Amino acid sequence: AFLRSGVEMQARFGRYPGAVERSVAIADEIGFDLQKARPRLPVQAPEGHTPMSWLRELVRLGADERYAHNREEAEERLQRELKVIEEKDFPGYFLIVHGIVAFAREQGILCQGRGSSANSAVCYALKITAIDSIYYDLPFERFLAATREEEPDIDVDFDSDRREEVIQWVYDTYGRRNAAQVANVIQYRPRSAVRDAAKALGYSPGQQDAWSKGIERWGAIHPDDVESSGIPKAVVALAASFLGAPRHLGIHSGGMVLTERPVGEVCPIERARMDDRTVLQWDKDASAWMGLVKFDLLGLGMLGALQHTFDLVKQHLGEEWSLDTMPKEEAGVYDMLCKADSIGVFQVESRAQIGTLPRLQPRCFYDLAIEIALIRPGPIQGGAVHPYIRRATGVDPVTYPHPVLEPVLRRTKGVPLFQEQLMQMAIAIGDCTPDEADLLRRAMGSKRGLERIETLREKLFAGMAKHGIVGEEADAIYVRIQSFANFGFAESHALSFALLVYASSWLKLHFPAAFCAALLRNQPMGFYSPQSLVADARRHGVVTRRPCIQASQAQADLEALDGAVRTTGLDSCVETQPQVPRFDRRARHSLEDHRRDGALAIRMGLTDVKGIGADVAARRRSCR
Template identity: 55%
Template sequence: MGSESYAELHCHSQFSFLDGASTPEALAAEAMRLELSALALTDHNGFYGVVRFAEAARAVGLPTIFGAELTLGRTAPPVADPDPGSAAGESHLIILARNPRGYALLARALSEAQLRGEKGAPRASLAELCALGGTAAPAVDRNHWLVLTGCRKGAVASALEHYGPAAAADQLALLVNVFGRDNLAVELWDHGHPLDSVRNDALMQIALRGDVDLVATTNAHYATPAERPLATALAAVRSRRSLDEIDGWLPAAAGAHLRSGFEQARRFARYPGVVERAGELGQACAFDLKLVAPNLPPFPCPDGLNEMGYLRRLTERGAERRYGPRHRERVAGAWAQIDHELSIIEQLGFPGYFLIVHDLVDFCRRNDIYCQGRGSAANSAVCFALGVTKADAIELGLLFERFLSPERDGPPDIDIDIESGRREEVIQYVYQRHGRHYAAQVANVITYRPRSAVRDMASALGYAPGQADAWAKNVDRWGSLIAQLEDNANTVAPEPDSDAIPQVVVELAAQIEHAPRHLGIHSGGMVLCDRPIIEVCPVEWARRENRSVLQWDKDDCAAAGLVKFDLLGLGMLTALHNTVDSITEAYGFAIDIAEVPQDDAVYDMLCVADSVGVFQVESRAQMATLPRLKPRKFYDLVVEVALIRPGPIQGNSVHPYIRRRNGLEKITYLHPLLEPSLAKTLGIPLFQEQLMQMAIDVAGFSPGEADQLRQAMGSKRSSERMERLRGRLFEGMAERGITGDIAEQIFDKLAAFANFGFPESHSVSFAYLVYSSSYLKRYFPAAFCAGLLNAQPMGFYSPHTLVADARRHGVVVRTPDLTASGVGATLEWVEGRAAATADVPFPIDAFPVGGADVPQPAVRLGLASVRSVGDELAERIVAEREAKGPYVSMTDLAQRVDIDRTALEAMATAGVFSNCTDRSGANLDRRRALWVAGAVAETSADRLPGIVTGTDAPSLPGLSDRELAGADLWATGVSPDGHPTLFEREHLASLGILTAAELRTAPTDTRVLVG
């Protein structure tokens, strides 16, 4: 299309966050259509989009240049302004990396600017850039950048506009001193504005006098002119104003789009050589992002061992504990499998990965933090030997190649579940152990969804906030906006005065669906590098204190070759730890949940769906399945976890499995060779590992090939690879005598199953927690209830439901008390005295089994459970009580702890002061406590004694049982003595309204009311 060799050196994508309208993929495609020799991506203050850009450009054969537009002089987050960086004292500067070293230096410069400022306000300066990659840098770090003077907010153009040519020349001279004449170019651009030529003429003269290169750019903010309306709408969103309000800021024409070399040569004909020079510099700066891919940091090993030697030592030590010595192994084939896995790990070069994961788990163990490796790592005997996972992959027959094989791309994937309350300790350990410059958390790019897209575009077009919200609520939160509106044609306004969404709003909103809005933080992904990570991907502050986050998401990290570790918070591990601590305190018996024995009484409980609070099987769907499945052993729980998932439900696996489980359907196989892989699930495929084993058994696939088949079948983007593997599969089946319809049926079953199969390794890891939580619920319901309450919010049920379930199991639950309560729920054997190991009335010295009747303490609700109190105030109240003795009255509390009226009144409503007295010695029941709470709140330590009146309550009637239940629910969300509806039961029954329990005996096919 263009006869001129031209490279675009200044281009913004959607990753300039509301200052670019096109995706990196669209920019790369348009650049190829225009026959550009290279394209630079120069988003604001970051490399947010470079991975997607690099992948898209690589796919179409476009040379890539990596750069950024830095904001200099910023001291605070940007104001709501359509023109980024327009605050006083700020200027823009384009820096392009000439090579991988220049990329690393620029990434470091961006990181240091981000970390030097607060979130959203990177602080870069010419002095710092000069020392890092400019004329003051070490010789080895000079001449790796190409610097452009930038847009109208660049220092040179801005000085020219506001102060004239002399000031602009001074700014150019300053840049020459900072970066060197050979690393600098004056940028000309033409968006069709009447004054563009005047400005460019002046800039050319300044460049010629300063003997500095001149280049032409399009200063592109979108790929094609058609995207100009979206770009202006995004400018309105960025400024938090309407398009009408910012009309004066907006360019008159759609000029900020990519152009061909031919068109640029025509536009800049009066400036000889500027287009060709852009092409020359662009080609000189182009390189592939693969050149910056890092490795893991080296792991320090003792005794002169290398990483593989140290991993082998740790694994063999663990294997001896798990399986016995080599010559007397307790599990047949265990050591052979260990050796096989270690050889694969060594072959692929991943010993350091396993050592890092082992180190994280060992840190948790040393610091009494509950954790558990899960995911496909549960398929590994090495992970089991190292203590990373709880699943014995050999005994369970799990395929290692689902986790790691020579045929797989990339490193293994080990997720570590950590008790949610202490995950931050592990994250900070990673920073401390490896250094903040070598470790960072992975970003989560927050993108536009249908609702947010409609809301923002409606606001940009000037519609009132209430109207924009109303339209946003008319569409679903997820899914495609266009698909939703096609399903409901009345949602789009046919006429301007309609109440439905205007067509122009819909069109703009559809264009920004899935466009990046801002950065969040991934739920647990962390990346480690062997070099400063800030030289691979810029790092910036996250919203949470002491957290730094990469500018890339997990997919970007994987594509760029960074290794991610997932440190995931799991509320159930917190609840289990709380429960075990309570058991130790109450009974003097330390439970190791990894050693909990298998027990029929636990399975009896699950068979009747008594699973409120139990991990993974407490949902209504799981509760409905438990009595039909009738679990009697551990592997039944593995199946139970996997059954109630979208995949098996959609794949019609649930009912056939249960029918076979109960002998209502014969167990059959399409071919006898399928029996080894499907026997443990009664001929019904449930797990991804079974797909792999089926391919091994019927077609002779190697385990690595079988994993490739699993990946290909589960991917929508691997049709070519799938066709190759399909041919290999049919060839292998034919060699084993499987042809015709049977072969086709097996393939169809594999293909359908690939889309819904659940990883068996995940299910096994979860099943351990299912059983552990079930055991604790069965034998220690009081401690289990307290553990769940102290881990809130988590799970399916509210604290009230958890307490009601505990009461059904005979547990006494007591209201919060000023003297007896801790911060959270605690256990107590007698009124007002917490359980203590030194004085336990019912010591236990072994795991109870066989349905043993274990005496249960009462659960005392904590002060933090009271509305308006919370953890921080509750901790201060308890700390003061422990330091200086019990509180003798409400007034005593108000004078010793800074507490407001709202909290005092909520505590009074909850009955916290029921064991206190007022000045007359009268018991302070709830009504009397409420009467005086407002006055007592004014008697703080800084007030003179005796000046507040009303701190003594008159004689008042106590609350009725109905009022007490209502007060408990209002104040704590929990009614220990029953729900208020109990007091209406007689009236409800007279109206024919049934309880949930009475539904069992209600006649079939009759309509009833339940309440």
């Protein structure tokens, strides 16, 4: 099948004068803009409430709890955010996310909103996020600005073991005809292109695999690889024509679309290979163009590991802990991190992070956010890592580009690290509005970021001139702002992840056996193999026992060392914490004082044996 050209159509219908011309006129009359079929969200509000009034009520109830200590201060910020949400007609979006998170919490499923949503006090009041944007002075416009037409983007992480429960609840609540997951269009890469080209030309499966393994996974098909692998020219030529073309549809990692009317009336859908799932035949970009609203329900392995740790501690020691009840700002946690003892800890276990921790010497929660943000390609390439560390450790003095910028850059020692700081700098010295600052921020993430930033140059320089910043001083500040087109990390994202850094560090310090067993249950995850995690646990005095056909559970578990289970360590370590002092490398840091599961050993699970899967392990356990 193919489309005939205009010349071919004229020749084919030459005996019917004017037919082709009239077909164009008819097409113009019956054509319509597909985007006008944009569906509405399936908003659910109690009787007597509009979506907006119900959102205001939920925010009021949440704010009474979360902002009890500064209710009046928070009210102004909340009302400003709610006004923007109402003007943009976004209340339904927030209500749906709130409902999903509320269900997860009711079922005991660990979850946490992250990313730019942590810039919103409304999200904090609704318990979607755990970061107080008012306390950290995070700009709401980083999350939702009046200049944005699309819905805000709220990413919510769930315990990866139980995320499917949340997905199925969404299907059941909103109807399978009104919910679907977004597709990923998987494109041909060199290896898959060579394999399929060889298959099309009749070569054996073994030969297909051999040739594909000799090719780089990404990029182009290099002549050197072709020559060394002995791939026929016909296969190479055919494979080269495949590169970048769609191969098949996959499922987006967490994107779900909800519509008021059946989603199949808007775009084609199909059943997924996984049971009880429906998938769009469009990817996220096509869905966004159509106006379909995507909800990101992501699975995070560390949340699963934390939940397993809490469960193991409760089961074997009778202590019940949660993210909300564990002591905050414990000196022992920061001492452990200052010694680079972070294998298995969320986000700070890479070699680069391990090398930075002793230099940065984190002593408070915000230092953890800095640590996460520093070891990123952008700050490293932008030369921000060493200046910050030297200032933080007192080697270099803290200076600011201009006194007006001191309130903006004080927390990062005068070194701009975060996207939010760029926005605040533009507001402080450039007289930009928050919405204009958001335009600047979005330019940073664009491939044409430098060009877009240039459009605000006059505005920035005029504002700086009002503050007496001219000449080389103004140019130097502008260069700093311009550099954010190449790097810049979201402060809200770093703070959200810092919560999990602290939680995983606290559990590793106090319950190393339970924490290691939980990590083993959630493999693969992180940088290290199970062997490395077990070796690290042994260095911390944890006894690990081999899998046993009689004693092992399906997954790694804990068992008593000598038949008597008791809590070890000092109770004072998990009680009210004194102020964290400066780190003293020469001081005694006893792990035994902190460890509370010292009477327990790890028993490796049956699934830790190569070749034994979860189904076989479960059947073997049931036969005892």
